[in-house]
Each structure stands twice: as structure tokens, then as C-alpha cells.
Amino acid sequence: MSLLPAVVALGDDALVLGQRLSEWCGKAPLLEEEMAMANTALDFLGRARLYYGYANTLGGRDEDGYTFHRDAREYTNLLLFELPGADFAAATARQFLVDAFDELHSAELANSADATLADIGAKVHKEATYHRCHSAAWMVRLGDGTDESRRRMQQALEDVWGYRQELFVNAPAEQPLVEQGILPDRAELRAAWQEAVATTLAEATLTVPAASWAVKGGRQGIHTEHLGVMLAELQHLSRSHPGAKW
């Protein structure tokens, strides 16, 4: 019974970060990176469509219904994904933490007892492995770069660090699915994630933040103030001109 909200939540994570990455179009530090970010954005939007498409077959809405016709309170993405990514360091730090997680999570999802989720996991795993490669290279480039790039990347890590905690929490609705082997156990991914992240940060001469603060609420629909602003832009056209076609 609880598979539908769990699938939608995974779709929300992908959609929201896909939109955040899309916002870099026209603003990335160099043309080549702009292409890379837009490609990554499209990979995330592609994931959202797979999850929403599956949700639709489980009795949920269609993909436009999920994307354009829900308010922030109905979105169940983790807070990490909705952060604005105010500068390139912030966007890159968040992306790296997410990519490192997705690489592990998708590998487990590929073994899901649910055949559709297993297929999605296998597809996502290939993308995530590449994404992690790319974002890790940027972590090293900026961390082990100039004094300013190192300072700003370290600050970006400190700013985002408490948001990582939600990645490793199974929501109450997800717990039974974890026990049935349908969803990966997020808590079990933590150790491998910490090791992977620490390895890259060491190479980047960055310090693993010591801060113990943590935020939560995404899966319950309790969001930062940033999500509403983002959705206003994302949903404006569709809501102002219902049925509009390109």
C-alpha cells in the first residue's frame, strides 16, 4: 500500500534537483560546464519521469500532475535537493554529496524485489557513477585550487553538511518496503558514503565538517522557504495557461 508515496518521493528528489541544475543554464562558469550541468539536469528529469510514470501505473497522477499541480507542502523531496545552490561551490558540494549517495543507493535499488524499481536502479547507477566522477573532479579542482576556491568550497561543505542526514533515514512509510527488499536500507548506506566522501575530500585537501547539526522534514512535506520560490517559477506557465502547448 505504501509503495506509491515512496516512488513519488524518489521522483520528487530527482525532479527538484533537476530543476535546480537547470537554473544554471546561462550562468555556469564556462560553456563546457554549462553543457555538463544541463546534461546532468536532464538525467535527473529523466529519473523523475521514470518514477512518476511508475507512480501513475500504481494509481497515482500523471507526471504533469505531480510536477505542476502540487504545492510545496505536497512535495516529499529531501531538503538537500531543494537548496538553492547560491554559487557554484554550493551547487557543486551539494551535487557531489548527492551523486556519492545516488551511486550507492542505485546499486542497491538495482537489486530491488520490485522489477520496475530494479530497472530504474540499474539505469540510474550508470548515470550516477559518471555524475559522481564529474562532481568529485570539481571538488578536487576547487578544494585543491586557489586559496579563495578552497575557502569557498570548504564553506559550501559546512553550509550543506547538516542536510546530508536525511539521506540516511528511512521514512516511516518506507520502512516496511525496506524490510520487503523493495527499497534499499538508507541507514546501511551511511558508512560506505562517508568513506567515499572522505576519500574525495582528502584528495581535495578539504576537511570533513565536524558539525553535528541536522535538518529533517522533507519526506513529511515540511520544506525550507526555498522550495516554494522554486516551484513558483517551475509551475507558473502551466498554472497560468492551463493546457498550454509548445
Added chain:
Amino acid sequence: MPLFEVFVRSRRGLDHQHVGSLRADDAEMALQYAREIYTRRREGISIWVVRSADITASQEEDAPAFFEPAADKPYRDATYYELPKEVKNL
């Protein structure tokens, strides 16, 4: 930021072909950008990148000395020779 030339081998191709150029900090990033820009529509299964500055190229003003002497030496082409009757296939 240095310029890199990008060479891609297509799925069925045997050789890498020049497809364009891009800018990147180093070869590793150039390879990633080449993947993003030149292979996102399944154009290839192997990529080479090389710094443009590392390529030694023939110069246009040298073209007469480099290439034109070959123009009046038709005996270098196989088609210059008549096929002997005894040879059925070549």
C-alpha cells in the same frame, strides 16, 4: 584555459575522427566535457583528447611544396597501371 582537440571513435568506426575542440583546465576535465558535448547522442564509444598546442600542423604557405609535387606523379596511383589479362581480381 587551454584548448583541446577531441577525437571520437564511433560504434562501428575503426579509427578516431576529429569532431571538434573545447576548453578545459586539464585533460581529465577535457575528457568529461568531450563526453558531454560530443557523445551525448550515442556518437561514440571511445574518446581521445589532446591539447591543441601539442599538435604540429602543416602550414598553408607550405602547401605548394608539401602537396603539389604529388599532383603530377600519376604513377603513384594504382589506376595508372593497366591490369594484365591474367589478373582477374585486384
